[in-house]
Amino acid sequence: MTTTAENPANAEDRRRRDRRPARPKKSDRAKAEARLGWMLAGPAFVVMLAVTAYPIAQAIFDSLFSYRLTAPDERSFIFLDNYLLLFTDGTFWRIFGVTLLITVITVAVELVLGFGLAIVMHKALKSLRGLLRTSILVPYGIITVVSAFAWYYMFHINSGFVNQWFSWVPGIDSDLDWFANFWTAITVIMASEIWKTTPFIALLLLAGLAQVPDELVEAARVDGATRWQQYSRVIIPNMKAAIMVALLFRALDAFRIFDNVFIMTGGDANTEVLALLAYRQSISRLEIGLGSAVSVVLFISVLLMVFVAIKLFKVDLASGTDASGGGKKKKATRKEGQS
Template identity: 70%
Template sequence: MLAVTAYPILQAVYESLFAFRLTAPGDREFVGLGNYAVVLSDQVFWRDLLVTTLIMLVTVAVELVLGFALALVMHRAVRQLRGLLRTAILVPYGIITVVSAFAWFYAFDINSGFINQWFGWVPGIDPSLNWFAGTSTSLFVIIASEIWKTTPFISLLLLAGLAQVPGDLEEAAKVDGATGWQVLKRVIIPNMKAAIMVAVLFRALDAFRIFDNVFIMTNGAYNTEVLSLLAYKTSITRLEIGLGSAISVLLFLCVMIICFVAIKLFKVDLAGARGES
């Protein structure tokens, strides 16, 4: 963990304190927090932060609902069909993200795609619609591809949580006349709160660091750039290592803030959820 996590983070923090380009590594100047001041005063950073946050909130919210529904299906399915259902549901998650992004890009592309022809009956969709020529349509495809790819991951985590719900509590609630919705709200969800928190936290962190889909589909055009792509362009394309490192450190701090907020919001005692004293 120290080799693959701590060292790169500390190295990025160190590099962010200097102003230098990769083409002239010996010509570096110590600027302290100057790079952070430049980044935080740039409207591009705040725009990308807004786009990143929007993608994270929408994808996690939709995936939580769909993932819970899939988890219930897998949990309630007869034993003979459970293996088949889990395999089918996991297929999107097993596909490499880059391959998935390319598949979605070519499906919605105005020249090679089939979406416009298949869904031409939907209002607003016609053969001339260019999905990647505007902010809203581009973000729609990016978010849809992310939901399709990673919903199985949340469903697996929630399925593990469902397995921890005591069956006798559900039976007792039904005997007392509780409806299916009441059982779900007052028995199932409270008893799998820890699993829900883990699923939301993992996916929120992953969605906030989204890169592949945006890079392949739009490369940040039409105001679809995210923080990971901004850090990549600054460091790799423009070779501004100091500024790129500062963006990466700020991205890391945002991730830590998300962790803190999620844990405080759910107020889950993980030790108690594991049965520890």
């Protein structure tokens, strides 16, 4: 009787499958709770999907046509010509660069300032925490349009007080028109964005600070770690999930900036952004096809930002652990200690 030798590769795969732990079966109670969760969240999920999916699908569909609202009978299918027109236009890439510049600078500054504010709120006396958090969150509670108008009138050459109050600063005088030059205009736009949304970042990072065990910080202090080492090696690594959430929320919001630019400059001085370009094409010029193409590009850019951020940070937002294996190592260490 003859037997055929098993392929070594197949044998190795079989041994790996045998060593793999079997998935625990869900109990009837867990299954019932899962069904109840889907029943409760299902209607809201369906409504949100319908509300968001239909406009996205309609924008993608319209972007494939040459469609002007004033001449609906002349609508024609042109496939990807609208996208080719955008990607071969230097003005589009300049606008894309301005949008990216605003996003990168504002989010970076907000993370630094927000972390500082979170530390102040976290270290504050219990009797002052409520008052401090409320006062810090005041700018975020102001409507964006109101905030934009306030900053516009502060820096306006005729009605603003900034030129008079800070005339002692080199480069600032009573005749300085902040919104006539690109760099001065973009500085005011970014400053208004940072002032309004930094409290939101601080609130998210404060929640992350509260999740860092005091025992870890105390152990690092006993071991002789400096204040910088405590933050860089203990506190910040344990806040990775909170930082990830704050970065995602703010980057997505900053990339879609519209109100501040529309009110302060209207896109003049080369400060136009993607959201304003989509508005001008669709609403002002009634070019529905081209405006929809800009909106689709903006939507895809946001999705790419989310994908890159998740891959870069490698954080499991559901568990708040490092997806690269940090959570597994902690569980393994805990089991070894118990044994």
